Amino acid sequence: MADDLCSSRSKVIDVDVKHATPWLEFRSLTYLDPTGATRRWDMVGRATRSESVKSKGIDAVCVFATLRKKGEEDTTLLVRQFRPPMNGETIELPAGLVDADEDPIVAALRELKEETGYVGTVAGDPSAPRGGVPAMTPALPLSPGLSNETVALVRVDVDLDAPENANPRQQLEGSEFITVLRVPIAGLRRTLDAFAQRGYNVFAGLYTMALGMEMGEGR
Structure with missing residues (x-):
């Protein structure tokens, strides 16, 4: 056996x-x-992996942002960009590498600002007790048969009524070409299916999360 x-x-x-x-x-x-x-x-x-106390051995972060505005339904941010290994465009969460000796939550807020222009605040409590939803996941392997790269998912709230989010502007590097997509959180899995049908490559972790959200709603 x-x-x-x-x-x-x-x-x-x-x-x-x-x-x-x-x-x-x-x-x-x-x-x-x-x-x-x-x-x-x-x-x-x-x-680029850092084993510092601050970075917690996390290579990268991805951000699930909840955008809230009075009188409107909650939305989230996705990014579309060309990924050479896929020879095509992908649909992903805002994401990026954690700098040496950088706290992953700080990295998440930085990457959200750089890639989308929005200013966020951390959602929940990183030390939430059992039953609570933490602001950040542990280090999670992305493709353990291929790489030791790890990522942490960070939840962020974005107040669309705040002055700093009135006119969001990306702060991209010269090699980055990212399109920001603001989509409803409700029905996220169906939105991702529509992107896939149009030929985009949907990030597996994003699709899995959307499917889990749908299952949690009993659909």
């Missing part, structure tokens, strides 16, 4: 960096499987 083997016996015993750039490393791993046999695995790792 497969469950007779304890996967905790497995461990990486050697890492060989085959190629590196300022952003990524291609690594060849040697590891022991649960039987003690030696095996190999290829992976891509973030060369």
Whole structure:
């Protein structure tokens, strides 16, 4: 039986960096499987990872923003951009890398401002008790069969009646070309389906979250 083997016996015993750039490393791993046999695995790792206390070992953040305006339904922000590995445009949450020794929540507010122009405040309490919804998730692996990259989802509130959000302007780098999409939170999964039908690549984590929200509403 497969469950007779304890996967905790497995461990990486050697890492060989085959190629590196300022952003990524291609690594060849040697590891022991649960039987003690030696095996190999290829992976891509973030060369920018910081293990500082502030960054909590989180490589990147993505932001689920709730935009609120008196008399209107709540909306959220998505971003559309060309992703070379996909050779096409994607639909994602605002996101970005956490700088060295940067608090992930600070990074989330910074990335939201840079990519969308909106100024947000943290939603909820990062230390919410059981039953509460935290402002930030733990470090979550994005594609553990390919990379050790982790991301944290941060919830942010945006007050559209506040003066700082009256005329939002992006603060993009020269290499960034991002279109901001403001969409209703209600029916988000159906909105994403419509994007997919038009040929856009919808980020898996975003779609999974939208599906979970729909399931939570009993649909």
